[in-house]
Amino acid sequence: MWSHLDANMHMRHSAYADFAAQARIEALDELGLDLKTFQRLHIGPILFREETKYLREVSINEQLTVTTALTGSRKDGSRWAIRHEIFKADGVKAAVIVVEGAWIDTLKRKLAALPEDLAEHFNQIPKSADFVEL
Template sequence: MSYSKTYTVRWADMDPNVHMRHSAYTDYAAQVRLEFLADQGFTMQHFAELKIGPILFREDTRFLKEIHMSETIRVSAELGGISADGSRWRIIHTLYKADGREAATVTVDGAWMDLRLRKLTLPPPELVAAFSGITRHATYADIVREKKPDA
């Protein structure tokens, strides 16, 4: 499924150079990710009940065009990769200006954490299915996890 949301850039998103501050790009990416999960039934309350939550290992932003106050932007979420067990994933967000030009991409690599044990965990099958249902980015590649050698 193709997933995106439209937002109006706020005063709080601006920096002294009168364009959107660098960290606001990742804020909008995180917001669309969480809205996608909520739309699939995985609200923050449901995550709390499951005692798991998403965590990030890496967040990379490419800035392509300036975004200014009160502009309308569209932020998409596409699957960049997922491991066979759904424990690791990559989401690629594209921020588009109102005229359709790409303004930035935000790539995040993440996993799921058991909130009680504070350790990585496997997600429930329904969550794997929800993530697997996101439209695949043109650069999609399966995430292959290497086995750790026995200690």
């Protein structure tokens, strides 16, 4: 999209993070961890770290695919790491985004754990080949 471009006429750095964030929200939503559930429980995901490796330039109107894989998690899902890979339409990998996060109680503004049933859902995110228990 036009709004994703920078002065060099390729996708701006922060757009990669936006695509990864959207992919995470969609993956959570598919598992029943949607925004309404988060609002009801006063819990939300937060990031401690986000790292992007840019591999190929992305230009305007290119079709992209974003994958989501859980690379690490505690059994209770309270801490986690996710890797996103962004691919161009020709299958070339354009970027790798790695995030590490947890859950926050949005009222207390303190770290929180997911209820046990939702933690089970969270741990159904596809795991990477290099998945480790945290």
